[in-house]
Every structure is written in C-alpha cells, then in structure tokens.
Amino acid sequence: MQIVIVHPDTATAVEWRDSLAERLVGARVTIDRTCEARAGGPPARYAVGWQPPAGFFDRHRALEAFFNMGAGVERLLRDPQLPARLPLFRLEDGGMGEQMVDYCVHEVLRLRTQSALYEAQQAASHWVEHPPRARASLRVGVFGYGVLGRQVATALRQLGYPVAAHNRTNPSGGPGIITAGDPAGGGIDLFTGPQQFDAFLARTDVLILLAPLTPATESLFGVGAFARLPRGAWLINVARGALIDDAALLAALDRGHLRGATLDVFRSEPLPADHPFWRHPAIRLTPHVSAPTVVADSVAQVADKIRRFADGQPVGGQVDRARGY
Numbered sequence: 001m002q003i004v005i006v007h008p009d010t011a012t013a014v015e016w017r018d019s020l021a022e023r024l025v026g027a028r029v030t031i032d033r034t035c036e037a038r039a040g041g042p043p044a045r046y047a048v049g050w051q052p053p054a055g056f057f058d059r060h061r062a063l064e065a066f067f068n069m070g071a072g073v074e075r076l077l078r079d080p081q082l083p084a085r086l087p088l089f090r091l092e093d094g095g096m097g098e099q100m101v102d103y104c105v106h107e108v109l110r111l112r113t114q115s116a117l118y119e120a121q122q123a124a125s126h127w128v129e130h131p132p133r134a135r136a137s138l139r140v141g142v143f144g145y146g147v148l149g150r151q152v153a154t155a156l157r158q159l160g161y162p163v164a165a166h167n168r169t170n171p172s173g174g175p176g177i178i179t180a181g182d183p184a185g186g187g188i189d190l191f192t193g194p195q196q197f198d199a200f201l202a203r204t205d206v207l208i209l210l211a212p213l214t215p216a217t218e219s220l221f222g223v224g225a226f227a228r229l230p231r232g233a234w235l236i237n238v239a240r241g242a243l244i245d246d247a248a249l250l251a252a253l254d255r256g257h258l259r260g261a262t263l264d265v266f267r268s269e270p271l272p273a274d275h276p277f278w279r280h281p282a283i284r285l286t287p288h289v290s291a292p293t294v295v296a297d298s299v300a301q302v303a304d305k306i307r308r309f310a311d312g313q314p315v316g317g318q319v320d321r322a323r324g325y
C-alpha cells in the first residue's frame, strides 16, 4: 500500500510518516516531493495531508482517497486541481473535542465570574465586589452541532447553563426543535435550518461558532445576525474567521450592542499586525490554538479509516462536496 503525506510543516509531515508507517505495517509511506517519494515504486493510492500545495493532485494522479489531517476542508475544496470524484475524508475529533470543550468552558466561566472586571480592578488596586452573574443569564448558543459542537454544548449543559444549538439539519432526522424537556436532546434545545436561525440568536447570550466554513456560512454573522443577539451578548469564534464580517463585529462592539468577543480564528492567519482586532478593548484573541489536532489520536483514526477504505467498509467523516463539509 502506497501512501503520500503532505503538510506545510516538514517536522509534522515526518511525524505523520513515521507514526502511520508504524500503524500500517507493510505500507510504504513517503512525504510528497522528497527523494524517497521520487525514488520510484508504484504511485500513491492514498494521500494524508493538510493544505496540499498547488500541483499536488497533478503529481499524484493514482490517488483513490484523500484523508484530511484536520476537520476543516474549505481550502481543499477550493483547489482547482482537486479531482472531481476523489473521495475525501475529514478528521473527526482527533483529540480536538476535549480541548475545544475546555477552551469554550473557560471563556464562559470567565464571564460568569466576571474575571475581566476583577483583573482590571487588581491592576488598579481597586477593591469592589460585584453581584455574581447567574448561570441563567448566560444562555449559551452553539452554532454547529457536529462532532465538536455537540461536546461543547453537552459540557456546558452539564455545568448547568441553559444551552441551545443550531444545526443545518436535525441530526435525528425530525423536523422540529428538540426541547429541553425532550430526553433526545439531553436538555439542549436544538434549532434547525435558516427558518429557526433568528429565534436561536434571540435567545443566545453567549454565541459559540463551531460550524464549518461553507458558501452558506461565509459572512453569515454580519450586521443582521449581530443585531438579533440580545444586547450585551458575547461571541466566541473557534470555527473559521470568515464566518463573521469583521467590520460588522467591530461596529457591534463599538456601539455596545455586543459586550465582547473571544476570537481564535481569523480571515487571514496570522492576523495582520495592523488589524484592529489586536487592540480592541472588548476582544480577547488567541492564535488559532483552541484545539490543535493531537497527532497520536489523529494518526490512529486515519490509519483506521485507510484500513476500512481499503477493505471496502464504510468510512466515517466522508466529505459531502455539495454541502461543503
């Protein structure tokens, strides 16, 4: 079995090559464009990678499947050389879930405990007590109820926050809202489709974006969506920067309609040094670190997917190109 690895960072590519070769005994695993890859032998049947460079799919014309090293496939789908019928598989969790849960829970707890206020007070040697914020005043809304969104929603629900999620479709197949009283929803209200988007926003004090970037979600969070959130809402974006309209977010923060935002992802990464997000007092910002993939977990998952694919068994995480994820 021939497998080619492609990743912009050489050390990561080497780690994947060695770990995958250990798990798939007998497989020949090489890194794209290295001497060993050019040494000959049968062409690669499977590719495992992240952001393949231009020309990659031209160099590897015998591929039968591409296994993405991350959850997001929007860049891959924009590659004009991507063969139309090549099956694509994305990583499902891969060690990201628990990190995403911790990142989002941490941000919600900061709001609940008014951490920003007390940090500012400490800096000014200022002793003032504020009334605690009730959990009920932090109604969480998770936009995107996939592998990661579900874990984040469940964790916050278990901590006692009122939680709703919005998904493109109802994962259980039904049309409506899974209400808090419905055991199928685990106490999470599920809103579906564009028709329930406004109602979802209207009941959300902490909006967590965890949906893929697709033509349907690009810039979805702009002037209209922010206006529908209750005054004083907080935004947490751990999905993709292009889900939000940067100018609309700045305007909503400046006029105080949104109280603040925690941003881990941006339209352009690294975020340019002159971008106003860096210095905005109502923005907390991290450099796309909310949930890095854990190589050991991800390699185990991809090795399993490759084995299943090679054996003709069903493989999870297949990308639906029409849907965009």
Ligand code: OXD
Pocket: 069, 070, 071, 072, 073, 291, 292, 293
């Ligand atoms: C991913 C990411 O898509 O790390 O997996 O952003």
